[in-house]
Amino acid sequence: MGLELYLDLLSQPCRSIYIFARSNNIPFEFKHVELFKGLTCAFYQAITFKKPYLGLPTSPDSVAWFCCANGTSYPAKLEASITAGPSNSEGAGKVSLLKKVPALKDGDFTLAECTAILLYLSRKYNTPDHWYPSDIQKRARVDEYLSWHHANIRANAPKTMWIKVLIPLFTGQPLPSEKLQEVMEGLSTSLKQFEERFLQDKAFIIGSEISLADLVAIVELMQPVGVGCDIFEDRPRLREWRRRVEDAVGKELFFQAHEMILNIKELSNIQIDPQLKEQLAPVLMKMLK
Protein backbone atom coordinates (compact mmCIF):
# COMPACT_ATOMS: atom_id res chain seq x y z
CA MET A 1 0.00 0.00 0.00
CA GLY A 2 1.41 3.36 -0.99
CA LEU A 3 1.20 6.83 0.41
CA GLU A 4 -2.23 7.89 1.64
CA LEU A 5 -3.19 11.49 2.27
CA TYR A 6 -6.31 12.15 4.30
CA LEU A 7 -7.68 15.48 3.16
CA ASP A 8 -10.70 17.74 3.04
CA LEU A 9 -10.17 20.55 0.54
CA LEU A 10 -12.30 22.92 2.59
CA SER A 11 -9.35 22.97 4.95
CA GLN A 12 -6.47 25.28 4.14
CA PRO A 13 -3.64 23.02 5.32
CA CYS A 14 -5.14 20.19 3.27
CA ARG A 15 -5.02 22.32 0.17
CA SER A 16 -1.35 23.16 0.59
CA ILE A 17 -0.52 19.47 0.87
CA TYR A 18 -2.73 18.56 -2.06
CA ILE A 19 -1.19 21.24 -4.28
CA PHE A 20 2.35 20.34 -3.18
CA ALA A 21 1.92 16.64 -3.81
CA ARG A 22 0.19 17.08 -7.19
CA SER A 23 2.58 19.82 -8.29
CA ASN A 24 5.53 17.52 -7.60
CA ASN A 25 3.88 14.45 -9.08
CA ILE A 26 4.07 12.61 -5.81
CA PRO A 27 1.96 9.47 -6.14
CA PHE A 28 -0.65 9.22 -3.42
CA GLU A 29 -4.10 7.94 -2.69
CA PHE A 30 -6.52 10.74 -1.90
CA LYS A 31 -8.56 9.68 1.10
CA HIS A 32 -11.43 12.02 1.47
CA VAL A 33 -12.20 12.92 5.05
CA GLU A 34 -14.85 15.43 5.78
CA LEU A 35 -14.56 18.01 8.48
CA PHE A 36 -18.21 17.46 8.84
CA LYS A 37 -19.78 14.19 7.79
CA GLY A 38 -22.10 14.65 4.89
CA LEU A 39 -21.09 18.22 4.26
CA THR A 40 -19.39 17.59 0.95
CA CYS A 41 -22.35 15.61 -0.29
CA ALA A 42 -24.74 18.30 0.78
CA PHE A 43 -22.49 20.91 -0.74
CA TYR A 44 -22.45 19.27 -4.14
CA GLN A 45 -26.18 18.76 -3.91
CA ALA A 46 -26.44 22.47 -3.25
CA ILE A 47 -24.50 23.29 -6.37
CA THR A 48 -26.25 20.83 -8.62
CA PHE A 49 -29.76 20.21 -7.38
CA LYS A 50 -30.24 23.28 -5.22
CA LYS A 51 -32.23 21.27 -2.67
CA PRO A 52 -29.69 20.05 -0.19
CA TYR A 53 -30.46 18.71 3.21
CA LEU A 54 -27.94 17.86 5.85
CA GLY A 55 -30.06 15.41 7.75
CA LEU A 56 -27.60 13.21 9.46
CA PRO A 57 -28.71 11.04 12.33
CA THR A 58 -27.83 13.14 15.34
CA SER A 59 -25.02 10.84 16.19
CA PRO A 60 -22.74 12.05 18.94
CA ASP A 61 -19.95 10.76 16.74
CA SER A 62 -20.56 13.46 14.22
CA VAL A 63 -20.30 16.22 16.75
CA ALA A 64 -17.37 14.65 18.53
CA TRP A 65 -15.57 14.15 15.26
CA PHE A 66 -16.27 17.73 14.33
CA CYS A 67 -14.86 18.97 17.60
CA CYS A 68 -11.74 16.89 17.33
CA ALA A 69 -11.24 17.87 13.73
CA ASN A 70 -11.39 21.49 14.68
CA GLY A 71 -9.32 21.28 17.81
CA THR A 72 -12.02 22.30 20.20
CA SER A 73 -13.13 20.40 23.27
CA TYR A 74 -16.48 18.75 23.05
CA PRO A 75 -19.37 19.01 25.49
CA ALA A 76 -18.82 16.67 28.44
CA LYS A 77 -22.01 14.70 27.88
CA LEU A 78 -20.70 13.49 24.55
CA GLU A 79 -17.51 12.12 26.00
CA ALA A 80 -19.09 8.86 27.01
CA SER A 81 -20.16 8.08 23.49
CA ILE A 82 -16.99 8.91 21.59
CA THR A 83 -16.03 6.30 19.08
CA ALA A 84 -13.04 6.04 16.81
CA GLY A 85 -14.55 8.37 14.24
CA PRO A 86 -17.36 8.49 11.74
CA SER A 87 -18.27 5.16 10.25
CA ASN A 88 -17.62 6.19 6.69
CA SER A 89 -13.96 6.87 7.30
CA GLU A 90 -12.78 4.50 9.97
CA GLY A 91 -9.34 4.49 8.47
CA ALA A 92 -9.02 8.16 9.18
CA GLY A 93 -10.07 7.71 12.76
CA LYS A 94 -7.30 5.22 13.31
CA VAL A 95 -4.78 7.18 11.33
CA SER A 96 -4.57 10.21 13.46
CA LEU A 97 -5.15 10.05 17.17
CA LEU A 98 -5.79 13.74 17.01
CA LYS A 99 -8.54 13.04 14.48
CA LYS A 100 -7.63 16.06 12.47
CA VAL A 101 -7.03 16.62 8.83
CA PRO A 102 -4.66 16.65 7.13
CA ALA A 103 -3.12 13.29 7.94
CA LEU A 104 -0.60 11.07 6.19
CA LYS A 105 -0.22 7.31 6.21
CA ASP A 106 2.88 5.78 4.69
CA GLY A 107 2.84 2.04 5.39
CA ASP A 108 2.71 1.84 9.18
CA PHE A 109 3.85 5.38 9.65
CA THR A 110 1.18 7.99 10.36
CA LEU A 111 1.69 11.71 10.62
CA ALA A 112 -0.41 14.78 11.38
CA GLU A 113 0.26 18.53 11.08
CA CYS A 114 0.59 20.24 7.75
CA THR A 115 4.16 21.52 8.20
CA ALA A 116 5.41 18.10 9.29
CA ILE A 117 3.69 16.43 6.33
CA LEU A 118 5.03 18.93 3.80
CA LEU A 119 8.56 18.57 5.14
CA TYR A 120 8.31 14.77 5.17
CA LEU A 121 7.13 14.73 1.56
CA SER A 122 9.80 17.18 0.42
CA ARG A 123 12.50 15.01 1.99
CA LYS A 124 11.17 11.61 1.01
CA TYR A 125 10.50 12.56 -2.60
CA ASN A 126 13.51 14.84 -3.01
CA THR A 127 11.48 17.70 -4.36
CA PRO A 128 13.29 20.64 -6.04
CA ASP A 129 15.48 22.59 -3.65
CA HIS A 130 13.52 25.85 -3.77
CA TRP A 131 10.59 24.33 -1.87
CA TYR A 132 12.74 23.97 1.26
CA PRO A 133 16.18 25.37 0.39
CA SER A 134 19.36 23.75 1.57
CA ASP A 135 20.87 27.22 1.94
CA ILE A 136 20.81 27.80 5.69
CA GLN A 137 19.57 31.38 5.61
CA LYS A 138 16.89 30.83 2.98
CA ARG A 139 15.70 27.76 4.86
CA ALA A 140 15.55 29.82 8.04
CA ARG A 141 13.23 32.28 6.27
CA VAL A 142 10.87 29.45 5.37
CA ASP A 143 10.98 28.09 8.94
CA GLU A 144 10.39 31.59 10.24
CA TYR A 145 7.25 32.03 8.18
CA LEU A 146 5.93 28.53 8.90
CA SER A 147 6.30 29.19 12.61
CA TRP A 148 4.93 32.74 12.64
CA HIS A 149 1.89 31.94 10.58
CA HIS A 150 0.21 29.80 13.28
CA ALA A 151 -0.42 32.60 15.73
CA ASN A 152 -0.94 35.24 13.09
CA ILE A 153 -2.44 34.62 9.66
CA ARG A 154 -3.82 31.28 10.79
CA ALA A 155 -5.30 32.76 13.94
CA ASN A 156 -7.70 34.93 11.97
CA ALA A 157 -8.09 33.85 8.35
CA PRO A 158 -9.98 30.61 9.15
CA LYS A 159 -12.45 32.46 11.37
CA THR A 160 -13.84 34.33 8.37
CA MET A 161 -15.37 31.12 7.07
CA TRP A 162 -16.85 30.26 10.43
CA ILE A 163 -18.29 33.70 10.97
CA LYS A 164 -19.69 34.32 7.52
CA VAL A 165 -20.85 30.88 6.49
CA LEU A 166 -20.59 27.93 8.83
CA ILE A 167 -21.82 29.35 12.11
CA PRO A 168 -24.85 31.08 10.57
CA LEU A 169 -25.51 27.84 8.70
CA PHE A 170 -25.63 25.75 11.86
CA THR A 171 -27.15 28.27 14.21
CA GLY A 172 -29.60 29.75 11.73
CA GLN A 173 -28.53 33.26 12.60
CA PRO A 174 -25.92 35.63 11.30
CA LEU A 175 -23.33 36.84 13.78
CA PRO A 176 -23.08 40.49 14.86
CA SER A 177 -20.94 42.47 12.44
CA GLU A 178 -18.45 43.39 15.16
CA LYS A 179 -17.30 39.76 15.24
CA LEU A 180 -16.25 39.85 11.61
CA GLN A 181 -14.80 43.31 11.99
CA GLU A 182 -12.61 42.18 14.86
CA VAL A 183 -11.31 39.24 12.85
CA MET A 184 -10.69 41.37 9.75
CA GLU A 185 -8.77 43.89 11.84
CA GLY A 186 -6.60 41.14 13.27
CA LEU A 187 -6.08 39.77 9.79
CA SER A 188 -5.19 43.23 8.50
CA THR A 189 -2.47 43.58 11.09
CA SER A 190 -1.06 40.18 10.17
CA LEU A 191 -1.18 41.01 6.46
CA LYS A 192 0.72 44.23 7.09
CA GLN A 193 3.41 42.28 8.93
CA PHE A 194 3.40 39.68 6.19
CA GLU A 195 4.12 42.32 3.55
CA GLU A 196 6.60 44.20 5.68
CA ARG A 197 8.56 41.35 7.18
CA PHE A 198 8.11 38.31 4.97
CA LEU A 199 7.36 39.33 1.42
CA GLN A 200 8.89 42.82 1.24
CA ASP A 201 9.91 43.65 -2.33
CA LYS A 202 10.72 40.10 -3.31
CA ALA A 203 8.87 37.93 -5.77
CA PHE A 204 8.38 35.22 -3.16
CA ILE A 205 9.10 34.92 0.54
CA ILE A 206 12.61 33.54 0.13
CA GLY A 207 13.45 35.53 -2.97
CA SER A 208 13.07 34.62 -6.60
CA GLU A 209 11.48 31.21 -6.23
CA ILE A 210 8.39 29.77 -4.59
CA SER A 211 8.82 27.76 -1.38
CA LEU A 212 6.62 25.95 1.15
CA ALA A 213 6.15 29.29 2.90
CA ASP A 214 4.30 30.86 -0.04
CA LEU A 215 2.13 27.79 -0.49
CA VAL A 216 1.13 27.64 3.15
CA ALA A 217 0.41 31.37 3.12
CA ILE A 218 -1.70 31.46 -0.03
CA VAL A 219 -4.11 28.69 0.89
CA GLU A 220 -4.82 30.43 4.17
CA LEU A 221 -5.59 33.72 2.44
CA MET A 222 -7.98 32.07 0.02
CA GLN A 223 -10.30 31.29 2.92
CA PRO A 224 -11.52 34.87 3.42
CA VAL A 225 -11.61 35.30 -0.37
CA GLY A 226 -13.97 32.34 -0.65
CA VAL A 227 -16.44 33.84 1.79
CA GLY A 228 -16.45 37.24 0.17
CA CYS A 229 -13.73 39.10 2.09
CA ASP A 230 -11.34 39.78 -0.73
CA ILE A 231 -8.19 40.70 1.11
CA PHE A 232 -6.29 41.03 -2.16
CA GLU A 233 -8.51 43.82 -3.41
CA ASP A 234 -6.71 46.73 -1.77
CA ARG A 235 -3.32 45.10 -1.67
CA PRO A 236 -1.69 45.22 -5.10
CA ARG A 237 1.60 43.78 -3.91
CA LEU A 238 -0.16 40.74 -2.44
CA ARG A 239 -2.30 40.42 -5.51
CA GLU A 240 0.80 40.22 -7.70
CA TRP A 241 2.38 37.71 -5.37
CA ARG A 242 -0.74 35.57 -5.51
CA ARG A 243 -0.62 35.62 -9.30
CA ARG A 244 3.00 34.46 -9.21
CA VAL A 245 2.18 31.66 -6.79
CA GLU A 246 -0.70 30.48 -8.97
CA ASP A 247 1.57 30.47 -12.02
CA ALA A 248 4.30 28.62 -10.14
CA VAL A 249 2.04 25.73 -9.05
CA GLY A 250 -0.13 25.80 -12.16
CA LYS A 251 -3.39 27.73 -12.44
CA GLU A 252 -5.48 24.67 -13.18
CA LEU A 253 -4.27 22.80 -10.13
CA PHE A 254 -4.69 25.89 -7.99
CA PHE A 255 -8.30 26.38 -9.00
CA GLN A 256 -9.11 22.72 -8.73
CA ALA A 257 -7.85 22.69 -5.16
CA HIS A 258 -9.91 25.79 -4.39
CA GLU A 259 -13.14 24.81 -6.09
CA MET A 260 -15.00 24.11 -2.88
CA ILE A 261 -13.87 27.12 -0.92
CA LEU A 262 -14.56 29.45 -3.82
CA ASN A 263 -18.12 28.14 -3.98
CA ILE A 264 -18.63 27.95 -0.25
CA LYS A 265 -21.54 30.36 -0.33
CA GLU A 266 -23.63 27.61 -1.85
CA LEU A 267 -23.62 26.03 1.58
CA SER A 268 -25.91 28.75 2.88
CA ASN A 269 -28.71 27.03 0.96
CA ILE A 270 -28.33 23.78 2.86
CA GLN A 271 -30.95 22.85 5.43
CA ILE A 272 -29.71 21.27 8.57
CA ASP A 273 -31.43 18.82 10.86
CA PRO A 274 -32.65 20.93 13.79
CA GLN A 275 -31.39 18.54 16.45
CA LEU A 276 -27.94 18.63 14.91
CA LYS A 277 -28.08 22.41 14.96
CA GLU A 278 -28.92 22.34 18.62
CA GLN A 279 -25.97 20.12 19.47
CA LEU A 280 -23.48 22.05 17.43
CA ALA A 281 -24.44 25.60 18.37
CA PRO A 282 -22.58 25.81 21.73
CA VAL A 283 -19.52 24.13 20.27
CA LEU A 284 -19.41 26.57 17.40
CA MET A 285 -19.73 29.61 19.62
CA LYS A 286 -16.86 28.34 21.72
CA MET A 287 -14.69 28.15 18.63
CA LEU A 288 -14.87 31.86 18.24
CA LYS A 289 -13.15 32.54 21.51
Add this chain to the structure above:
Amino acid sequence: MGLELYLDLLSQPCRALYIFARSNNIPFEFKRVQLVKGQHKTEEFRKVNVLMKVPALKDGSFTLAESIAILLYLVQKFKTPDHWYPSDLQKRARVDEYLSWQHANIRMKGSKLFLSKVLLPLLTGQPLPPEKLEFATEELNVTLTQFEEKFLQDKPFIAGSEISLADLVAVVELMQPVCAGYDLFEERPKLKEWRRRVEEAVGKQLFQEAHEEIMDVKNLTADQFAPELLENFKQQLLKQN
Protein backbone atom coordinates in the same frame (compact mmCIF):
# COMPACT_ATOMS: atom_id res chain seq x y z
CA MET B 1 30.82 40.32 15.80
CA GLY B 2 29.53 36.90 16.70
CA LEU B 3 26.14 35.40 17.23
CA GLU B 4 23.71 37.50 19.27
CA LEU B 5 20.58 36.13 20.91
CA TYR B 6 18.01 38.65 22.04
CA LEU B 7 16.19 37.12 24.99
CA ASP B 8 13.99 37.69 27.99
CA LEU B 9 13.98 34.56 30.13
CA LEU B 10 10.46 35.32 31.32
CA SER B 11 9.46 34.15 27.84
CA GLN B 12 9.12 30.44 27.19
CA PRO B 13 10.61 30.34 23.67
CA CYS B 14 13.57 32.39 24.92
CA ARG B 15 14.26 29.78 27.57
CA ALA B 16 14.22 26.98 25.01
CA LEU B 17 16.82 28.85 22.98
CA TYR B 18 18.95 29.73 25.96
CA ILE B 19 19.00 26.15 27.23
CA PHE B 20 19.69 24.76 23.76
CA ALA B 21 22.58 27.13 23.03
CA ARG B 22 24.18 26.71 26.45
CA SER B 23 23.66 22.96 26.50
CA ASN B 24 25.46 22.68 23.17
CA ASN B 25 28.20 25.15 24.07
CA ILE B 26 27.21 27.44 21.24
CA PRO B 27 29.07 30.72 21.71
CA PHE B 28 26.69 33.67 21.75
CA GLU B 29 26.23 37.10 23.24
CA PHE B 30 23.18 37.27 25.51
CA LYS B 31 21.35 40.49 24.67
CA ARG B 32 18.76 41.05 27.33
CA VAL B 33 15.48 42.57 26.17
CA GLN B 34 13.24 43.23 29.14
CA LEU B 35 9.65 42.92 28.10
CA VAL B 36 8.22 44.55 31.20
CA LYS B 37 10.34 47.61 30.53
CA GLY B 38 9.13 47.76 26.94
CA GLN B 39 12.61 47.19 25.53
CA HIS B 40 11.13 45.15 22.69
CA LYS B 41 9.47 48.30 21.40
CA THR B 42 12.61 50.39 20.97
CA GLU B 43 13.80 51.52 17.54
CA GLU B 44 17.06 49.75 18.21
CA PHE B 45 15.41 46.40 18.76
CA ARG B 46 13.08 46.96 15.82
CA LYS B 47 16.19 46.87 13.60
CA VAL B 48 16.81 43.34 14.82
CA ASN B 49 13.21 42.20 14.65
CA VAL B 50 10.61 44.39 12.97
CA LEU B 51 7.93 42.18 14.53
CA MET B 52 9.16 43.45 17.91
CA LYS B 53 9.14 40.10 19.63
CA VAL B 54 11.63 37.97 21.48
CA PRO B 55 13.46 35.78 20.87
CA ALA B 56 15.49 37.14 17.96
CA LEU B 57 18.84 36.22 16.48
CA LYS B 58 21.49 38.34 14.82
CA ASP B 59 24.33 36.61 13.03
CA GLY B 60 26.41 39.19 11.25
CA SER B 61 23.89 41.00 9.10
CA PHE B 62 21.44 38.11 9.16
CA THR B 63 18.49 38.54 11.51
CA LEU B 64 15.91 35.90 12.37
CA ALA B 65 12.76 35.74 14.47
CA GLU B 66 10.65 32.80 15.74
CA SER B 67 12.20 30.40 18.24
CA ILE B 68 11.66 27.31 16.11
CA ALA B 69 13.35 28.86 13.11
CA ILE B 70 16.22 29.96 15.34
CA LEU B 71 16.58 26.52 16.94
CA LEU B 72 16.69 24.85 13.52
CA TYR B 73 19.21 27.44 12.30
CA LEU B 74 21.49 26.72 15.26
CA VAL B 75 21.13 22.96 14.74
CA GLN B 76 22.30 23.30 11.16
CA LYS B 77 24.97 25.91 11.68
CA PHE B 78 26.60 24.32 14.72
CA LYS B 79 25.96 20.71 13.74
CA THR B 80 24.57 19.74 17.10
CA PRO B 81 24.20 16.03 18.04
CA ASP B 82 21.73 14.19 15.83
CA HIS B 83 19.13 13.44 18.51
CA TRP B 84 18.13 17.12 18.75
CA TYR B 85 16.72 17.00 15.21
CA PRO B 86 17.17 13.42 14.00
CA SER B 87 18.27 12.78 10.44
CA ASP B 88 16.02 9.71 10.42
CA LEU B 89 13.04 10.78 8.29
CA GLN B 90 10.32 9.45 10.55
CA LYS B 91 11.86 10.59 13.84
CA ARG B 92 12.40 14.03 12.36
CA ALA B 93 8.78 14.09 11.26
CA ARG B 94 7.72 13.38 14.85
CA VAL B 95 9.69 16.38 16.04
CA ASP B 96 8.23 18.57 13.27
CA GLU B 97 4.77 17.33 14.15
CA TYR B 98 5.10 18.41 17.76
CA LEU B 99 6.76 21.73 16.94
CA SER B 100 3.85 22.56 14.64
CA TRP B 101 1.02 21.33 16.87
CA GLN B 102 2.24 23.05 19.99
CA HIS B 103 1.63 26.61 18.76
CA ALA B 104 -2.14 26.45 18.96
CA ASN B 105 -2.22 23.99 21.82
CA ILE B 106 0.29 23.71 24.65
CA ARG B 107 1.76 27.14 23.93
CA MET B 108 -1.53 28.91 23.53
CA LYS B 109 -3.31 27.29 26.46
CA GLY B 110 -0.29 27.36 28.79
CA SER B 111 0.26 31.05 28.07
CA LYS B 112 -3.40 31.81 28.53
CA LEU B 113 -3.46 30.24 31.97
CA PHE B 114 -0.33 32.15 32.91
CA LEU B 115 -1.80 35.42 31.71
CA SER B 116 -5.05 34.73 33.53
CA LYS B 117 -3.46 33.73 36.81
CA VAL B 118 -0.60 36.19 36.99
CA LEU B 119 -0.59 39.04 34.53
CA LEU B 120 -4.22 40.03 34.34
CA PRO B 121 -4.78 40.29 38.10
CA LEU B 122 -1.43 42.06 38.42
CA LEU B 123 -2.26 44.67 35.82
CA THR B 124 -5.93 45.21 36.57
CA GLY B 125 -5.64 44.89 40.33
CA GLN B 126 -8.47 42.38 40.34
CA PRO B 127 -8.49 38.60 40.34
CA LEU B 128 -9.94 36.88 37.33
CA PRO B 129 -13.49 35.57 37.72
CA PRO B 130 -13.28 31.91 38.81
CA GLU B 131 -15.25 30.63 35.77
CA LYS B 132 -12.69 32.14 33.43
CA LEU B 133 -9.83 30.60 35.35
CA GLU B 134 -11.63 27.28 35.37
CA PHE B 135 -12.18 27.45 31.63
CA ALA B 136 -8.51 28.26 30.98
CA THR B 137 -7.46 25.37 33.23
CA GLU B 138 -9.84 22.97 31.53
CA GLU B 139 -8.57 23.94 28.09
CA LEU B 140 -4.99 23.39 29.18
CA ASN B 141 -5.86 20.00 30.56
CA VAL B 142 -7.40 18.90 27.29
CA THR B 143 -4.13 19.65 25.50
CA LEU B 144 -2.06 18.03 28.24
CA THR B 145 -4.02 14.83 27.77
CA GLN B 146 -3.46 15.03 24.02
CA PHE B 147 0.23 15.63 24.66
CA GLU B 148 0.47 12.53 26.83
CA GLU B 149 -1.61 10.32 24.58
CA LYS B 150 -0.44 11.38 21.19
CA PHE B 151 3.07 12.75 21.53
CA LEU B 152 4.69 11.24 24.56
CA GLN B 153 2.79 7.95 24.83
CA ASP B 154 4.98 5.39 26.60
CA LYS B 155 8.28 6.69 25.32
CA PRO B 156 10.93 8.41 27.41
CA PHE B 157 10.93 11.38 25.02
CA ILE B 158 8.73 12.58 22.17
CA ALA B 159 10.93 11.21 19.37
CA GLY B 160 11.86 8.04 21.24
CA SER B 161 14.76 7.25 23.50
CA GLU B 162 16.56 10.57 23.32
CA ILE B 163 15.70 14.18 23.95
CA SER B 164 14.98 16.40 20.93
CA LEU B 165 13.95 19.98 20.21
CA ALA B 166 10.34 18.89 20.73
CA ASP B 167 10.86 18.01 24.40
CA LEU B 168 12.76 21.22 25.07
CA VAL B 169 10.11 23.39 23.45
CA ALA B 170 7.41 21.51 25.37
CA VAL B 171 8.97 21.66 28.81
CA VAL B 172 9.62 25.41 28.82
CA GLU B 173 6.00 26.04 27.85
CA LEU B 174 4.72 23.83 30.66
CA MET B 175 6.85 25.66 33.20
CA GLN B 176 4.87 28.84 32.55
CA PRO B 177 1.58 27.73 34.16
CA VAL B 178 3.59 25.88 36.83
CA CYS B 179 5.34 29.11 37.81
CA ALA B 180 1.98 30.81 37.83
CA GLY B 181 0.98 28.44 40.60
CA TYR B 182 -0.74 25.66 38.68
CA ASP B 183 1.27 22.53 39.31
CA LEU B 184 0.17 20.50 36.35
CA PHE B 185 2.81 17.86 37.03
CA GLU B 186 1.25 17.03 40.38
CA GLU B 187 -1.52 14.84 39.02
CA ARG B 188 0.30 13.61 35.96
CA PRO B 189 3.05 11.18 37.00
CA LYS B 190 3.98 10.36 33.42
CA LEU B 191 4.62 14.03 32.64
CA LYS B 192 6.44 14.45 35.91
CA GLU B 193 8.84 11.64 35.01
CA TRP B 194 9.33 13.03 31.54
CA ARG B 195 10.15 16.44 32.96
CA ARG B 196 12.73 14.88 35.25
CA ARG B 197 14.35 13.16 32.26
CA VAL B 198 14.41 16.39 30.27
CA GLU B 199 16.02 18.29 33.15
CA GLU B 200 18.68 15.62 33.46
CA ALA B 201 19.33 15.55 29.74
CA VAL B 202 20.00 19.30 29.53
CA GLY B 203 21.57 19.54 32.96
CA LYS B 204 19.63 20.34 36.12
CA GLN B 205 21.71 23.40 36.91
CA LEU B 206 21.20 24.93 33.48
CA PHE B 207 17.49 24.19 33.64
CA GLN B 208 17.14 25.85 37.04
CA GLU B 209 19.21 28.82 35.93
CA ALA B 210 17.08 29.37 32.85
CA HIS B 211 13.94 29.25 35.00
CA GLU B 212 15.15 31.41 37.86
CA GLU B 213 13.30 34.54 36.77
CA ILE B 214 10.04 32.89 35.83
CA MET B 215 10.00 30.98 39.09
CA ASP B 216 10.05 34.32 40.83
CA VAL B 217 7.29 35.80 38.68
CA LYS B 218 4.74 35.93 41.47
CA ASN B 219 6.86 38.66 43.04
CA LEU B 220 6.41 40.85 40.01
CA THR B 221 4.56 44.05 40.80
CA ALA B 222 2.73 46.48 38.55
CA ASP B 223 5.19 49.28 39.25
CA GLN B 224 7.96 47.26 37.60
CA PHE B 225 6.19 47.67 34.27
CA ALA B 226 6.99 50.65 32.07
CA PRO B 227 3.94 52.94 32.46
CA GLU B 228 3.32 53.23 28.69
CA LEU B 229 3.16 49.49 28.51
CA LEU B 230 0.84 49.05 31.41
CA GLU B 231 -2.28 50.50 29.84
CA ASN B 232 -1.61 48.90 26.47
CA PHE B 233 -1.01 45.52 28.00
CA LYS B 234 -4.08 45.76 30.19
CA GLN B 235 -6.34 46.52 27.22
CA GLN B 236 -4.85 43.72 25.20
CA LEU B 237 -5.32 41.18 27.95
CA LEU B 238 -8.86 42.25 28.74
CA LYS B 239 -9.78 41.91 25.09
CA GLN B 240 -8.40 38.39 24.92
CA ASN B 241 -10.29 37.37 28.00
